[in-house]
Amino acid sequence: MADFYELKVSNLYKETKDTVVVEFDVPEQQHETFKFQQGQHLTLRKLINGEDIRRTYSLCTSPIENLWKVAIKQIPGGVFSTYANTELSIGDELDVMAPAGNFFVEVDPDAANNYIAFAAGSGITPMLSIIKTHLLSEPNCTFKLFYLNRTVKSIIFKEEIERLKNQFFERFQVFHFLTKEQRDIPFLNGRFDKEKLAVLTKTFIDIEDTAHCFLCGPQEMIFLIRDELEAAGLASDRIHYELFFSGENEASKLHIAEVLEHKVDGTDVTIIDAGKEFHFVM
Structure with a gap:
């Protein structure tokens, strides 16, 4: 049985009106236990109204930073996410499991890899960890991020992404797509669809020169992008994605079965049934 460790909240701030960033103080004697790979997650536990609530959130920091932060987006009816956004304070303690997860590829400092990533909403959290790690550790790599939001x-992490763009301006490109606001460039308005992806794979993405692609967002978006990238010639073993479901009821279990049924050999799917609050309203 996995162990929980009591960690103190060392910092906490609102990233957006419905998303709070929580930083943990990991004592030096536990640094080895909490050593992590980019893209991994933490499982948090708290007794809320007499109920043992456990939720899993991706780390948004790079292992290089030696910081442990997660972003928690409040969802309607979400017990833990509501608590984190409205009650949790600096100095409070939470039970935390050691980092886990397989949503990453090994860093190769000598390689000149070109990476791409598609994220929607809070799907940016593991992406930020992955992007920072590769840019900092692979001086010859490039990264393109296609990021979908409402407004x-x-x-x-808009400001942090902008700072990364400035720091790695020759190696990191970001394309923001919005669904509820109009951009000056019509192409950047609305969700990803087959037409947009056809343009991206022909003009923005060099499929043959893409080492790996990371996807994190709603199931429909992930499967659409995966299928279109494969149709454009990207090998399935270069596409990595992560999905989270609670597994707490029959509908969720059927959803998990559907995901597994559509899984293509060679692609990564991580399903966490400890109850991750990972929700998108686009």
């Missing part, structure tokens, strides 16, 4: 104000 500019709803963009999680």
Whole structure:
């Protein structure tokens, strides 16, 4: 049985009106236990109204930073996410499991890899960890991020992404797509669809020169992008994605079965049934 460790909240701030970033103080003697790979997650536990609530959230920091932060987006009816956004304070303690997860590829400092990533909403959290790690550790790599949100104000980690663009301006490109606000460029309005992806794979993405692609967002978006990238010639073993479901009821279990049924050999799917609050309203 996995162990929980009591960690103190060392910092906490609102990233957007419905997303809070929580940083944990990991004592030096537990640094080895909490050593993590980019893209991994933490499982948090708290007794709320007499109920043992456990939720899993992706780390948004790079292992290089030696920081442990998660972003928690409040969802309607979400017990833990509501608690984190409305009650949790600096100095409070939460039970936390050691980092886990397989949503990453090994870093190769000598390689000149070109990476792409598609994220929607809070799907940016593991992406930020992955992007920072590769840019910092692979001096010859490039990264392109295609990021979907409702409005500019709803963009999680907008300022940090801009700082990364400035720091790695020759190696990191970001394309923001919005569904509830109009951009000056019509192509950047609305969700990803077959037509947009056809343009992206022909003009923005060099399929043959893409080392790996990371996807994190709603199931429909992930499967659409995966299928279109494969149709354009990207090998399935270069496409990595992560899906989270609670597994707490029959509908969720059927959803998991559907995901597994559509899984293509060679692609990564991580399903966490400890109850991750990972929700998108686009």
